[in-house]
Amino acid sequence: MLNVSIIIPAWNEEERIADCLMNATRQTVAPHEVIVVDNKSTDRTCEIVEQFQREHPEAPVTLLHQNDEQGLIPTRNFGLNAATGDVLGRVDADCMLKPDWVEIVAGIFTEDPQAMGATGPVVYYDMPGKKAGLTGDDWIRRHTYRADDDQVLLFGSNMAVRATAWHAIAGEVCRDKEDVMHEDIDVSLHLLSHGFKTVYSQRMICGISARRMDTSFKSFHRYMQRFKNTFDAHPDHWREHHTERRLYAMYPWLHALYPVYQKYLAAKDVNPAEQIWFSEQIKLAKKDFASL
Template sequence: MLTVSVVVPAWNEEERIADCILNATTQSVAPLEVLVVDNKSTDRTAQIVSDFIDAHPDTPVKLLHQDKEQGLIPTRNYGLDRAKGQVLGRVDADCMLRPNWVEVVGNLFDRDPQAMGATGPVAYYDMPAKELGLKGDNKVRKSVYRADDGRYLLFGSNMALRASAWKAIRGEVCRDKADIMHEDVDISLHLIDHDFKTVYCRNMNAGISARRMDTSFPSFRRYMQRFKNTFDAHPQHTREQKPERTLYAIYPVLRAFYPVYQKYLESADINPAERVWIKEQMELFHQREQEMC
């Protein structure tokens, strides 16, 4: 199996970063490294990661600092440039990887030498009905997140690149100093420019927060506009389906329900990120316990 690095850009993520790196290291196959790239956080993000490393010295978590420039893209690039794995995972700091994520990703690229980028569905851990949501997200991403002749677009919260592919496109990816594009879609289109294969794997699962839906409609609309802006910056690429149409359709319901459900979680003292893969984590724990007997 190929080695996998997990890169986590982080800015003011003290609420979820510990859960994120715990999930990234609680895996059926250990990642080569988990690189948390702090981007001038003003909260306790860096301290929490440092404390985690001190408390778990055997885990491959490393804390990097990208202090030269504020922004996701330079922070993402900083981490990917320094990752040593044959495959480079890139997830958000509120992302919870399923306990077999590293194994699935490493095997996927190992079995398919032509695969240069991969992505999969996500479950929204701070909303109810995880399994139903995962199935729905799988259906939408598999059918709608495509460009040109059906090439899959990668999703930044749950994506991986072959290291050689990143090196090939590193000098070409858009800098987007105006911050108006989807950086994951931009990466996808640069991969397609090289005729690199991108694949979709329904077993490559991660949990993410639905907090994007807890924004005002003008803010949400600006976020959705990023799809068009990204394709406008790449006029040689086309798309038949527009994911933003689906997201616009579900926004009113999720916008109304999200804060209500958060109050329930708070009143019940539930950490949804902690329990999103609890069943799978327990299965992994029992498996390892039996192997030790």
């Protein structure tokens, strides 16, 4: 089976990076490596990663520093270029991978030699109604998150690319100096330009934060404009569905609910990032203990 590297770009992520690393390393199949790429953080992000390395010396966690340029894209590229796995997973520093994520991703690329990129649904771990939310996100991604006659678009918080495919497009992906595009869709369209196959798996699940819904409508609107900007930058590609229309419809109630639910979590002293896969992590820990 192919091995999987996990790349985590990070800028000022002290609140969630330890939980992210715990979920990335406690997997049914161990990752080949977990690379945190710090991008000039001014908080305790690096200190927390280094502490995690000391407390978990068996975990294949590496901390790299990308200090040449501020921004997600150069930081992402730095990590992907440094990775040595057969498959390169890319998630955000506040993402919580399901405990079988590495196993699922390795299986996707091992079983389908033509697969060059893969993605799956996400669940908002800091919102209520997680099962319904996951079902809804899965529907949107299966039916609308597509381009070029139903080709799958990758989602940056939950995506993986075959290493050979990444190195084929690494010099072509847009730098987006103006920061107006969706970098994950840009990667997807470059893959499709090469005729590379992208796939979607309902089992490739990642927990993410709904914190973007806690922004003003003006900020949210600018973020939604990135869909159009990205396709405008790639006129050879097209889309039938506009995913942002559904996200606009969801924004009002998610924007209203998010701060209320955060107060509820705080009152209950619940860390939602720690709790999202808690029962599955307990089962995995018991299995590891039984095998000793």
